[in-house]
């Protein structure tokens with residue numbers, strides 16, 4: 001089910017947090033592409049928007065592990081992947097598939 005998450009397109013290199021149906025998510029525009037993921041580090045449950053973008057990854061602020069924006073893959077073998085979501089733009093609105 002596609003759900004509207006933002007009324008505008010995120011600026012390049014920024015992460016915008018939102019809550020949808022009690023799920024914390026973030027949307028980012030990185031190198032011209034949109035990505036959406038759960039706003040929760042799989043390691044210790046901190047919001048990933050407290051971290052930063054590094055290349056095509058989001059880096060957690062607490063221990064520095066990073067997660068691929070497209071696949072969610074973790075930089076650490078013993079940490080599960082970040083939950084990612086399909087994202088699309090219609091006019092200036094952003095939708096993700098929950």
Ligand code: FES
Nearest residue numbers: 041043044060063
């Ligand atoms: S809580 Fe995110 S890397 Fe440890």
